[in-house]
Amino acid sequence: QKEVEQDPGPLSVPEGAIVSLNCTYSNSAFQYFMWYRQYSRKGPELLMYTYSSGNKEDGRFTAQVDKSSKYISLFIRDSQPSDSATYLCAMSRGSNDYKLSFGAGTTVTVRA
Amino acid sequence: DVKVTQSSRYLVKRTGEKVFLECVQDMDHENMFWYRQDPGLGLRLIYFSYDVKMKEKGDIPEGYSVSREKKERFSLILESASTNQTSMYLCASSVRNEKLFFGSGTQLSVL
DSSP: OOSEEEOOOOEEEETTOOEEEEEEESOTTOOEEEEEEEOTTSOOEEEEEEESSEEEEETTEEEEEETTTTEEEEEESSOOGGGOEEEEEEEESSTTOOOOEEOOOEEEEEEO | OOOEEESOSEEEEOTTOOEEEEEEESSOOSEEEEEEEETTTEEEEEEEEEETTEEEEOSOOTTEEEEEEETTEEEEEESSOOGGGOEEEEEEEESSTTOOEEOOOEEEEEO
16 A cells, blocks of 8 residues: 555646645654645646645645545645646655655646 | 756666766755656655765665765666666755755656
8 A cells, every 4th residue: 555645637627616636645654744736747846835734825725634534635726727737745754854755646637 | 046957858778778867956955866757656766865975765776876976966877777767757956855846857768
């Protein structure tokens, strides 16, 4: 069993819809949770970062962490065609933990 | 603008060849990483380095080695390329471990 599970999709939504992405994990030691966005033929870039449980909002993006369920989510409101990308969740045990554990990524297409 | 530059976008090599993948960052970051990305498997860490001449094995170091002689440069070496090393290779650098800055990747095909 993988340490981090993420549905690869693909996910196709109309412009303006809410996109909901999620990951589950098995290691209760994870404390830091991240979402990276990767456009086609580009490297991933950090989108959101949260520590421990709770919600974090940044513009149209909301990240949620539920440590009791070992479940994290990313919501994209008012989705735009420019949000079409692969979204990867990642997590680590602590600030000194060099080894991020990544999900496989979910490919999202927002149709104009 | 911060930058991680990988020397080649596409590379085609033959089985048994020695392959060098080069990565340069201009952000004065201590940490540098090499990942490979395969469909359905996500990013897997091959090696990382937290200082010049220092290196640590990641999750899949077999068949690879690395070199970091200067702070800004981190090289990945495939000693004898094999077909199962066909993959997208991503270099990254960081100050804090949660914020990695990635290069655009090198798509390596081993025939």
